Every structure is written in structure tokens, then in C-alpha cells.
Amino acid sequence: MEQDFQASQLGLYIHIPFCLTKCGYCSFFTLPFRQSSLYEYVGYIEKEKVLYRYQLKRPLATIYFGGGTPSLLSAEQIMAILEGLNILPDAEITLEINPLQITEQYLKALKTTPVNRLSIGMQSMNNSELAWLNRHHNMEQIIDKIALCRKENFNNISLDLIYGLPNSSVQTVQQTVDAYLKLQPEHISCYLLTLDEDCPLADEIDKLPNEDILAEQYEYLCSYLKQAGYTHYEISNFAIPGFESKHNLRYWKSEDYLALGVSASGWIYPMRYQNPVDINAYYENVKNRVIFPQKEELSNQRIIQDYLMMGLRLREGINLQEFNERFQIPLMEIYREQINKLIKIKMLTLQEGNLALTEQALFVSNRVIGDLIL
Ligand code: SF4
Known part of the structure; x- marks a missing residue:
């Protein structure tokens, strides 16, 4: 058993909560950036890493630096965090990067680390949309920045795209996608803009397009990116075949991942846990050598x-045979009635042993999955 455990692969998420400014649509937990605060924080991540040394004997297949703004880390800080980890030679190591922090010097420094995938918080290729979102870059800068990434041999680039902005239409989405395609990213993540009541742009909620317009934009994105050669492999994600996000696939396939840093949450079968969403409480936990805070062992159901x-x-959905092997019970035995109902109204399909959304x-x-499992 011990051997099995040590051989079983793991993903690792590392959360860096600091940001230079607050984006208008953001309701994530973030902290204002100060060099001294980041320095202190990295020290805690290193200590937290030691607390999980038993789990971290497992080979790491993926590592993801997310935030916040992880590109505030220097290459030395990235190396300090990764030091001593059991990283597989072909591991995917992603860093979320703010376009403004893409410089020749930073990219060259990153090349001295094992980071091999960049996820760029571009959001749009329309300057008035970028200004409305309170992003501090513009589309002209992005073109140069991506060229710089290519020059420094970063060949696995993911771009974020936000749709559903006020006054947006299929035409504005098409313009943005055309501009994205010219940059030839290996991966594109498309997010529907949502404004929570506590985000800086909350007063603008009434200006968002109605659901029909949003559905039209989404469907357009899906078919346009498909035509351009991207595989639509997850509801919001598109990739040139072979460039699907290995780290995010671990989440969607319910594979184990450890999470370090304030507010980060992890999944180590059969347990979820979450670090405090408060920096001082997180530091206290690390000082007191608390592991798996707020852990919850989940029932089989x-x-x-x-x-x-x-x-x-x-x-691709869920493979029924895999489900059976994993849970020792056929999926149809648990959910036959709901599945048949959803197949009948063309919300689910069952083909070649795979159950998937249509x-x-x-x-x-969300509604369809809710109808299935509740
Ligand atoms: S959207 Fe991202 S970069 Fe902007 S404030 Fe939120 S976490 Fe920071």
C-alpha cells in the first residue's frame, strides 16, 4: 500500500494572493502587493510545504501557480517554493501571468525555472472593454508581449477571454476572438463575466446583457473556435489537441491535488480541506503546524x-466503465431515472459508454447537473 501511495501522482496548487490593483469585476480574496509582504508570504509557503512532506513524496504531475498575481514572484522565489519537490520530468508547471509583467528580463529569468506553461490574464482584445474591466494593459501591448513570450520559447500559452460584457454582441466577440487567433495561443479559457455584489463594478450589474444574448455569444465562441481547430474539451476551455490543461483536468477528473497558500483548497481522496481566507489565520495555522484545515471527509455519495x-x-463526459471500476457500482443503478429523463429532453447523451452533456x-x-444529482 505504501508503495502504491508513493507511486500515485499528485497535482499541486500554490496560491499567491497579492495584486497590484483590484480589477473591477474581481470578488476573489486578494491583498495589496508589497514586496515585504510577498517575501514574508513565500517564507510561510515554504514552511507549509514542509508540513505536507509526507504527501509531497508523491510524484508531482502538475503544478499551478494561481492567484491573485503569481507573476509577482521572482524566479528565485519560484525556485525556493519548488525546491526539494518530487517533480516528474514531463510535469506541466503553469504560472498565471499579468500581461504587464511580461518583460524580456522576467521571461529569461522564468526560463531558469521549470515553469513551462503561461496562463495570461488578457481578458479581451478590445481597449474600451479592458478599460471598463479596470485592466491596465491594452491590446497593442498584448501583441508585443505574446511575441516576446514566443521569442523566449514559451510554447504552451493559455489566454483568458471574458465574454458577456455590457454592450457586447456576437460581432464584438468575433472581433476579440479574431484578434486572439492571430496570436495562435495553444489554449483559450472563456469565462462569462459575473459581477458579485461585493466587487467594485457591482453597480453595473444592470448593464449586463440578458441570458439570450449571453447564450448566443457562448454558442458563437464554441463554434468559431472549433472551426479554427481548437478542441472544445471542457465547458469553458478550448485547446489545440495535446495542449489541454493537465492541471485542470485533475480537478475535472477528481484526481488528488494538494493546495498551499491562503484561501487555497485541496482534494486528497476522500477529503476536502481549505486554508483560512485570512492571511493572519493562515500564518497562525502554519506556525501551529496545522495540516488539512477545515477538513471534511466526504461520504461515498x-x-x-x-x-x-x-x-x-x-x-467527453463520464465513462461508465471507469465509474464502475472506481465506485464498484454502476452509475445507471444510482441515477437511471434522472439520466433517462435528461436523455429524453436532449440534455444528456449516452454514446459509446460515455455519458456527456449535449x-x-x-x-x-449547472441546472442540468443539478437536475441529475439532486
Ligand atoms: S482579477 Fe485577478 S488580477 Fe484582477 S484583482 Fe482579481 S485576482 Fe487580482
Whole structure:
């Protein structure tokens, strides 16, 4: 058993909460950047890493620096965080990067680290949309920045795209996608803009397009990117074949991942845990050598529900045989009635042993999955 454990692969998420400014649509937990605060924080991540040394004996298949703004880390800080980890030679190591922090000097420094995938918080290629989102870069800068990444041999680049902005239409989405395609990213993540009541742009909620317009934009994105050669492999994600996000696939396939840093949450079967969403409480926990804070051991029923919730986000869906092997019970035995009902109204399809959302269910996936598991 011990051997099995040590051989089983793991993903690692590292959260860096600091940001230079607050984006208008953001309701994530973030902290204002100060060099001294980041320095102190990295020290805690290193200490937290030691607390999980038993789990971290497992080979790391993926590592993801997310935030916040992880590109505030220097190459030396990235190396300090990665030091001593059991990283597989072909591991995917992603860094979310703010376009403004892409400089020749920073990219050259990153090349001295094992980071091999960049996820760029571009959001749009329309300057008035970028200004409305309170992003501090513009489309002209982005073109130069991506060229710089290519020059420094970063060949696995993911770009974020936000749709559903005020006054947006299929035409504005098309303009943005055309501009993205010229940059030839290996991966594109498309997010629907949502404004929570506590985000700086909360007063603008009334200006967002209605659901029909949003559905039209989403469907357009899906078909346009497909035509351009991208595989639509997850509800919001598109990739040139072979460049799907290996780290995010771990989430969607309910595979183990450890998470370090304030507010980060992890999944180590059969347990979820979450670090405090408060920097001082997080520091206290690390000082007191607390591991797996707020841990919750899930019942088999909850694990199955989460597995379906995440797995159905993938266009390939859930393989019934794999489900059976994993849970020792056929999926149809648990959910036959709901599955048949959803197949009948063309929200689910069952083909070649895979249960998946239909094309028309994608935009309303939460409701469909809710109908299945609740
Ligand atoms: S959207 Fe990202 S970069 Fe902007 S404030 Fe939120 S976490 Fe920071």
C-alpha cells in the first residue's frame, strides 16, 4: 500500500494572493502587493510545504501557480517554493501571468525555472472593454508581449477571454476572438463575466446583457473556435489537441491535488480541506503546524456527486466503465431515472459508454447537473 501511495501522482496548487490593483469585476480574496509582504508570504509557503512532506513524496504531475498575481514572484522565489519537490520530468508547471509583467528580463529569468506553461490574464482584445474591466494593459501591448513570450520559447500559452460584457454582441466577440487567433495561443479559457455584489463594478450589474444574448455569444465562441481547430474539451476551455490543461483536468477528473497558500483548497481522496481566507489565520495555522484545515471527509455519495459535477464539465463526459471500476457500482443503478429523463429532453447523451452533456446543455450545465444529482 505504501508503495502504491508513493507511486500515485499528485497535482499541486500554490496560491499567491497579492495584486497590484483590484480589477473591477474581481470578488476573489486578494491583498495589496508589497514586496515585504510577498517575501514574508513565500517564507510561510515554504514552511507549509514542509508540513505536507509526507504527501509531497508523491510524484508531482502538475503544478499551478494561481492567484491573485503569481507573476509577482521572482524566479528565485519560484525556485525556493519548488525546491526539494518530487517533480516528474514531463510535469506541466503553469504560472498565471499579468500581461504587464511580461518583460524580456522576467521571461529569461522564468526560463531558469521549470515553469513551462503561461496562463495570461488578457481578458479581451478590445481597449474600451479592458478599460471598463479596470485592466491596465491594452491590446497593442498584448501583441508585443505574446511575441516576446514566443521569442523566449514559451510554447504552451493559455489566454483568458471574458465574454458577456455590457454592450457586447456576437460581432464584438468575433472581433476579440479574431484578434486572439492571430496570436495562435495553444489554449483559450472563456469565462462569462459575473459581477458579485461585493466587487467594485457591482453597480453595473444592470448593464449586463440578458441570458439570450449571453447564450448566443457562448454558442458563437464554441463554434468559431472549433472551426479554427481548437478542441472544445471542457465547458469553458478550448485547446489545440495535446495542449489541454493537465492541471485542470485533475480537478475535472477528481484526481488528488494538494493546495498551499491562503484561501487555497485541496482534494486528497476522500477529503476536502481549505486554508483560512485570512492571511493572519493562515500564518497562525502554519506556525501551529496545522495540516488539512477545515477538513471534511466526504461520504461515498458526496464523492460520487462531486465526481459527476466535475466530470460532466468535460465534453467527453463520464465513462461508465471507469465509474464502475472506481465506485464498484454502476452509475445507471444510482441515477437511471434522472439520466433517462435528461436523455429524453436532449440534455444528456449516452454514446459509446460515455455519458456527456449535449451541445445545447452546455450553457445551462449547472441546472442540468443539478437536475441529475439532486
Ligand atoms: S482579477 Fe485577478 S488580477 Fe484582477 S484583482 Fe482579481 S485576482 Fe487580482
